[in-house]
Amino acid sequence: MVDLNPITAWRRLLALPNESRAKTLAMAFLVALVCTLMVTGATVILRPIQAANRAAEQAARLEALISGVPGMSDLLLQDGGALSTVVVDLNRGAAADVTPATLAAALEDPAHWTELSAAQDLAGLGRRPNYAQVYFLRDASGDLSLVLLPVSGAGYNAPINAIVALRADMNTIAGLAITGQSETPGLGGRIEEPAWLGQFPGKQVSDASGVVRFAVAKGSAGSAHEVDGITGATRTSNAITHIMRFWLGPDGYGRLIDAIQRGEF
Amino acid sequence: MSAPASLRSILFSPLLRQNPVTLQILGICSALAVTTSMETALTMSGALTVVLVMSAGLISVIRRHIPDSIRLIVQIVIVASLVIVIDQILQAYLFEISQRLSVFVSLITTNCLVLGRTESFSRHNPPLRSMVDALGNGLGYSLALTVIGSIRELFGAGSLLGWQVLPTVDQGGWFTPLNLMLLAPSAFFLLGGLVWAIRSVFPDQAEALEYLSPDDPEASQ
Numbered sequence: 001m002v003d004l005n006p007i008t009a010w011r012r013l014l015a016l017p018n019e020s021r022a023k024t025l026a027m028a029f030l031v032a033l034v035c036t037l038m039v040t041g042a043t044v045i046l047r048p049i050q051a052a053n054r055a056a057e058q059a060a061r062l063e064a065l066i067s068g069v070p071g072m073s074d075l076l077l078q079d080g081g082a083l084s085t086v087v088v089d090l091n092r093g094a095a096a097d098v099t100p101a102t103l104a105a106a107l108e109d110p111a112h113w114t115e116l117s118a119a120q121d122l123a124g125l126g127r128r129p130n131y132a133q134v135y136f137l138r139d140a141s142g143d144l145s146l147v148l149l150p151v152s153g154a155g156y157n158a159p160i161n162a163i164v165a166l167r168a169d170m171n172t173i174a175g176l177a178i179t180g181q182s183e184t185p186g187l188g189g190r191i192e193e194p195a196w197l198g199q200f201p202g203k204q205v206s207d208a209s210g211v212v213r214f215a216v217a218k219g220s221a222g223s224a225h226e227v228d229g230i231t232g233a234t235r236t237s238n239a240i241t242h243i244m245r246f247w248l249g250p251d252g253y254g255r256l257i258d259a260i261q262r263g264e265f
Numbered sequence: 266m267s268a269p270a271s272l273r274s275i276l277f278s279p280l281l282r283q284n285p286v287t288l289q290i291l292g293i294c295s296a297l298a299v300t301t302s303m304e305t306a307l308t309m310s311g312a313l314t315v316v317l318v319m320s321a322g323l324i325s326v327i328r329r330h331i332p333d334s335i336r337l338i339v340q341i342v343i344v345a346s347l348v349i350v351i352d353q354i355l356q357a358y359l360f361e362i363s364q365r366l367s368v369f370v371s372l373i374t375t376n377c378l379v380l381g382r383t384e385s386f387s388r389h390n391p392p393l394r395s396m397v398d399a400l401g402n403g404l405g406y407s408l409a410l411t412v413i414g415s416i417r418e419l420f421g422a423g424s425l426l427g428w429q430v431l432p433t434v435d436q437g438g439w440f441t442p443l444n445l446m447l448l449a450p451s452a453f454f455l456l457g458g459l460v461w462a463i464r465s466v467f468p469d470q471a472e473a474l475e476y477l478s479p480d481d482p483e484a485s486q
Binding site for chain 1: 301302305327329330331332333334335338339342343345346347349350353354356357358360365368421422435444447448
């Protein structure tokens with residue numbers, strides 16, 4: 001008769017010689033099972049806390065960016081000064097019929113992405129979403145005073161995510177906040193330092209003909225379109241140049257910028 | 266076999282006399298990568314010590330039942346799972362530091378130190394002794410990382426644990442940070458210096474030359 005008692009079965013398994021095939025398979029399976037449960041459990045239990053952390057960090061950086069721009073925190077405190085979140089259609093340069101809540105779902109559809117050719121793809125993205133969530137800060141009279149544009153692109157080690165703040169003329173940079181980077185600590189990682197980011201306010205994005213001229217200089221900045229490069233981090237500096245040129249150029253937020261300059265927002 | 270070492274000596278000998286980093290030169294990949302500041306070095310040390318102790322305990326518990334043919338796979342699977350769990354916990358509760366450690370926590374999996382201890386000690390010793398040994402080695406690793414991390418942060422950024430000790434030129438002080446200290450080569454130099462210092466104090470740690478110099482009359486005798 002087959003013995004179905006699990007305890008004796010377990011004892012028999014443990015008593016098997018270690019080299020037997022049955023015990024090898026059983027041990028491999030059991031170890032894998034225990035480890036799977038451990039990893040899955042940790043991931044599932046901790047995911048809400050991690051998501052909250054990321055959201056809090058994003059909000060803190062947005063807030064730091066706004067408060068770093070002279071006069072902006074006063075504007076927020078004023079009555080009527082409000083930060084609004086808008087999803088824009090980058091191909092049309094207009095507000096999209098997608099809300100921030102449904103944005104993630106819309107971007108799961110590959111039809112809502114635009115493939116970039118090698119010549120267009122300055123920032124090393126491969127493809128670009130058609131919708132982007134941007135932030136408008138209006139003053140008490142309802143006029144735009146600040147536009148916050150999230151940007152991203154390939155860095156030296158991993159993608160760099162940032163938020164560019166533009167003044168209402170859409171040509172003067174009001175600030176830059178890095179929201180995610182894994183550049184080399186102490187070198188490329190210095191793009192997060194306030195001293196470096198502090199150079200951005202006041203820089204001009206485009207020249208008179210509308211071509212994006214912004215660049216991270218090799219060495220010291222030489223014009224109103226440049227900020228100082230970071231010594232020992234040429235690849236990261238170039239990545240920032242490319243990200244800014246792509247996103248503020250015609251394939252990025254170009255149409256939105258034109259629309260805002262025409263006063264459509 | 267000689268009488269088994271006492272728990273105390275198992276715990277304390279890896280701190281200096283048997284330090285895994287400076288004597289066995291194990292786990293130096295992460296020692297180079299995360300020692301740009303004290304804070305990351307300490308977090309990494311803590312994470313590695315916890316993984317080391319837990320994996321040593323787990324593997325020691327099942328040591329009599331690990332089939333020899335798959336023992337390395339079993340050990341790596343256990344270590345890797347623990348590392349993922351630790352990484353998730355860091356991301357949940359120490360979010361900022363985990364951002365800075367980025368990929369290096371995951372790389373504890375391939376840290377030779379962890380596999381070295383489970384393979385050479387935990388497989389042959391009961392759980393308590395294994396865990397004490399793992400704790401000792403984790404602390405030894407932490408000690409080496411802390412020393413290198415403090416030197417690199419002090420001279421590379423003029424601060425310790427984020428506190429500005431030497432006022433840098435950028436902030437109007439006199440200290441020009443040594444950028445080299447923040448680059449990987451400086452960790453090699455410092456580690457070499459540390460190994461040299463420890464072997465000068467404990468000459469028995471010095472390895473015999475692998476060759477004899479023909480010009481050295483003393484060596485040729």
